[in-house]
Amino acid sequence: MVIHAKQATKAFGTSPVFDNLSFRIKKGEFVSIIGPSGCGKTSLLRMIGGLLPPTSGKIDVGHHTCGFVFQQPVLLPWRTIQDNIRLPKELGKDIQAVEDMLSLVQLDHVKDRLPHQLSGGMQQRVNLARALITKPSILLMDEPFSSLDEITRENMQDELIRIWQASKNTVAFVTHSIPEAVYLSDRVFVLTAEGMTEIGVPLARPRTRKMKQSKSFHHTVNRLQRALGGHHA
Amino acid sequence: MRKHLPPAILILLMVGVWELFVRILGVPVYLFPPPSLVAQALWENAARLAGHFGTTMLESVLGFGLGSGLGLVLATLFFHVRAVKESTYPIAIGIQSTPTIAVAPLLILWFGNGIMTKVVAAALLSFFPVLVNCMKGFNAVPPEAVDLFKSLGSGKTQLFLKLRFPHALPYLFSGLKVGASLAVVGAIVGEFTGGDKGLGGIIVTSGFLLETPTMFAAILLASLGGISLLGVVALLEKRVLHWHHARD
Ligand SMILES: Nc1ncnc2c1ncn2[C@@H]1O[C@H](COP(=O)(O)OP(=O)(O)O)[C@@H](O)[C@H]1O
Numbered sequence: 001m002v003i004h005a006k007q008a009t010k011a012f013g014t015s016p017v018f019d020n021l022s023f024r025i026k027k028g029e030f031v032s033i034i035g036p037s038g039c040g041k042t043s044l045l046r047m048i049g050g051l052l053p054p055t056s057g058k059i060d061v062g063h064h065t066c067g068f069v070f071q072q073p074v075l076l077p078w079r080t081i082q083d084n085i086r087l088p089k090e091l092g093k094d095i096q097a098v099e100d101m102l103s104l105v106q107l108d109h110v111k112d113r114l115p116h117q118l119s120g121g122m123q124q125r126v127n128l129a130r131a132l133i134t135k136p137s138i139l140l141m142d143e144p145f146s147s148l149d150e151i152t153r154e155n156m157q158d159e160l161i162r163i164w165q166a167s168k169n170t171v172a173f174v175t176h177s178i179p180e181a182v183y184l185s186d187r188v189f190v191l192t193a194e195g196m197t198e199i200g201v202p203l204a205r206p207r208t209r210k211m212k213q214s215k216s217f218h219h220t221v222n223r224l225q226r227a228l229g230g231h232h233a
Numbered sequence: 234m235r236k237h238l239p240p241a242i243l244i245l246l247m248v249g250v251w252e253l254f255v256r257i258l259g260v261p262v263y264l265f266p267p268p269s270l271v272a273q274a275l276w277e278n279a280a281r282l283a284g285h286f287g288t289t290m291l292e293s294v295l296g297f298g299l300g301s302g303l304g305l306v307l308a309t310l311f312f313h314v315r316a317v318k319e320s321t322y323p324i325a326i327g328i329q330s331t332p333t334i335a336v337a338p339l340l341i342l343w344f345g346n347g348i349m350t351k352v353v354a355a356a357l358l359s360f361f362p363v364l365v366n367c368m369k370g371f372n373a374v375p376p377e378a379v380d381l382f383k384s385l386g387s388g389k390t391q392l393f394l395k396l397r398f399p400h401a402l403p404y405l406f407s408g409l410k411v412g413a414s415l416a417v418v419g420a421i422v423g424e425f426t427g428g429d430k431g432l433g434g435i436i437v438t439s440g441f442l443l444e445t446p447t448m449f450a451a452i453l454l455a456s457l458g459g460i461s462l463l464g465v466v467a468l469l470e471k472r473v474l475h476w477h478h479a480r481d
């Protein structure tokens with residue numbers, strides 16, 4: 001067990017975000033979290049990563065380390081790409097070789113550029129590389145591809161699967177897109193104001209784009225749509 | 234170069250029109266001297282004026298350094314210690330809202346008739362824009378960036394030095410540019426009040442003596458001084474913030 005939530009409850013002031021969440025995520029699992037805006041997905045990730053204390057209950061990650069990939073790339077605009085990826089080292093983290101990360105996300109050729117000189121998709125790859133360089137056992141990703149165009153997004157999904165299978169870390173992935181959640185995940189958590197339900201994805205690994213046309217893919221998408229009910233994801 | 238051509242032409246045109254009008258209408262020289270007489274005064278008093286220009290610039294630069302340093306330190310302190318901000322910020326606003334000209338005689342009482350009064354006056358005017366802009370910059374850091382640093386185990390000092398401070402630099406420079414111009418204003422206000430040194434001193438004395446061309450020459454130099462100081466800061470900004478300018 002890598003992540004174990006025990007009756008985790010969060011409220012900001014008097015307004016509750018979620019109540020009594022309990023779940024377990026196994027080592028090496030890829031879990032997506034989906035739900036309407038404001039249901040607390042970001043808060044949940046921040047709680048797993050230890051940035052936000054629960055109001056009651058707890059989320060236990062044991063000795064495991066977390067790496068964040070944010071919705072916005074959050075690159076430091078005054079640093080080159082390689083210096084952005086190197087940031088964790090300056091903050092005292094053990095890191096892998098920067099060159100390895102650059103080639104992992106295929107950005108060797110732009111390592112000396114500044115962030116604003118890169119496309120949105122490339123910036124998001126830097127974001128990913130900066131999280132991976134610390135070898136986190138848990139990767140927490142908050143709608144990382146939501147601002148990308150459809151083609152870039154599909155490529156990034158495949159790249160993420162490739163990287164995840166090579167590194168075998170545990171992923172908690174927040175998304176607004178039901179097909180994205182199904183394509184990437186072993187399980188999908190549906191978070192709504194009523195609470196959390198989970199749906200398993202019966203697709204084999206490795207995933208291929210052809211699976212998006214399969215019956216079980218569409219079946220899972222439909223189940224998720226029903227689970228989200230009237231809530232628009 | 235092409236960018237500077239239109240304003241240069243306009244200025245030349247205005248100088249020409251000024252010369253013509255003053256001469257044609259026969260305006261008394263002590264009221265409104267023609268540019269040619271101002272140029273002559275500038276030429277004849279070059280050595281004296283240069284000395285006074287140097288004095289004013291020295292006061293301005295020292296006051297600017299002192300004021301902006303204080304603004305930066307206060308902003309950092311205000312940001313990190315809430316109690317200090319809540320107790321001190323109203324005082325800073327009070328100082329800012331008090332016209333410097335009103336406290337200049339008091340400054341002379343405290344700091345004497347020498348350079349110190351002028352430096353303090355310049356500092357008083359330049360510290361506030363730096364303070365305000367710095368605080369704005371420190372607070373403008375996106376919360377996700379703070380999350381990133383915290384998730385990487387960053388302490389407060391690293392968070393400040395590696396994230397907040399560089400992020401605030403564009404804001405800091407906006408404040409510095411305003412502060413640079415105001416520093417010259419402060420120095421000259423200080424000179425008005427005490428002594429006969431500096432461009433402010435020249436402006437007052439030549440006013441008494443009805444040496445208006447000299448007065449105009451001094452005013453011209455004062456504005457040149459303000460522009461130069463602003464220019465130096467803008468140049469520095471361009472170098473330091475190359476990553477910021479390239480973005481827009
Ligand atoms: N730091 C905070 N202080 C107060 N309220 C917050 C804070 N962070 C989030 N919230 C509120 O909690 C709710 C859930 O937010 P969030 O976790 O960002 O949802 P999601 O990511 O699912 O859109 C929202 O109503 C939001 O306004």
Ligand SMILES: [Mg+2]
Nearest residue numbers: 041042043142
């Ligand atoms: Mg969110």
